[in-house]
Amino acid sequence: MAIGSVLDPTALRADDITSPGPEAGPLAGKTVGFRLDEIWRAWDWMAEIWGEEFRKAGAEVKMWRSHQGRTGAAGERVAAELDAFLESIDIAVVGLANCGSCTGWTVRDALAAAEKGLPTTAVCTEVFEELAHNLARRGGRSGLRLHVLPYPLNEKEHDEVAAVARAHFDGLLDAMGVGAAALKEAAV
């Protein structure tokens, strides 16, 4: 047995932002942006339901649909659209992390929003929660706000998804740093 030194083969980044970033705070007068995708119709339904609640609280709601194509000319167009979208909102809700690559792009887009200083919450289903945390950590921001939904989700019918949206709305507010009480007061 001979002990000697070997060189580390890994190159993982060491820097990390553990803070969740700014809270969304009161919503009245702010623009909440939902990042949608082209795959999960359940996420469209949830965004519509949650968006309506935000409108009742005095917020403006914007939706932007990401394209799965992130390469070539299409990729450049998507990147430009994302940048313009983030410039036009005050709060970002980014989803849906419900598969491997879409968790990757959800987290990456959420990190882009957080880098701009926006209160940012990524939304995932529970199967992909650990992946989302790991990717956020490897992206240098382990503190990224994350809201977790049950899985499976996209396989449900509209009424079932609506029930999930209602059941998880307070949790979303907590993750965003809104405060459910403040929202209800604003809605009255």
Place this chain on the structure above:
Amino acid sequence: MSRSISQGAVKQEKVVNLRDCGPEGCDIDWLSSQKHEVEVDDVMAFTEEATARGWGDGLPLIPPTEARVRQFLSKNNRYADEVICTLPPADGECTVEKIAINAVMAGASAESLPLLIAALEAMGDPDFELFGLNTTTAPVLPLTVVNGPVRERLDIPYRHGCLGGARTQAVAIGRALRLVIRNVAGQEANVTSQTTFGSPGRIGGILFGEWEERSPWAPFAERRGVQGDAVSVYGTMGTMNIIDTTSTRGPEFLEMIGKSLGYPGANGYSPAMPFAEMMVAINPVWAEIIHRDVPSLEDVQEIIWTNTGIDADRLLPKHREQLEAQDRIIGGRAYVSVEPKDVLIVCCGGTGGLHATGFHSFGSCITQTRAIVPGPQEG
């Protein structure tokens, strides 16, 4: 090659060659990786340790001692700290040193470094979309096609058993690429990768050459603008065999290939993927017949592509509706790629013929080709 080197308070220009810096070390320590004290004489003990640290794939690993890594680098005139690319999802800096360490662990030869560098540079191109490829639930991995005389120098297989099973140490080159993806890109199943099943190719990679001497078409890389020694990387879901013991004419072989490639569960037909490429490996026997009967490669691509068409009525209604919304139903049919030009043809395999191999793509990855460039000459 020259570089400004700081030595204490004195800054001087010096011509540096890593050949000056052999296994025994040198005055300037170019190696910056963290050092770990481990068992280095016993491969199995080291493999156990390395596996526990998350460095390995489960197969035996050669301890990347300083001496071994320096010896590897001493045969290549490259700066160890040169950053070739960053590799997602970890966005780790892929330096020459990290490539060398992983290549030593895999058992790859020092002579393979220029190929490894070219392949990783290609994978690091944003248009290759390694981020999605490495994190997805799919079993996808980068396939590497090698062109040029380097095939012989590195014993890259391109004939019988070229996709696996051929007797060659080049299999370690594919494994080295996989270890870099694990250790530098940070891909790990159920940590950063949600791959549902994975793939045998995620251990040793899929790396093969094109049989240019038997191919009726220009070398694959040359068709993509790079002559001579080159690599092309392509995001594949794996290999799919196509047998044909009855066809005798070129169009018949192409029809058989195209029809075999078309099935609704392939990523090319998925509404989740915006587009796809479709690589097909054709054996040299069929290639000769096909070229005799269908001289134009564009026509070859067109015939294959046309035959990948699936009647939209065969698709489940929700599937069809999503594709229709994306304007991907053409004349009542769905195709494996948006255009015939995205059917990529390579010639390789044994002279027994009878089989083609389809490599369905992940989609969204755009194939990248790079020249294999040796390091600068000494002096």
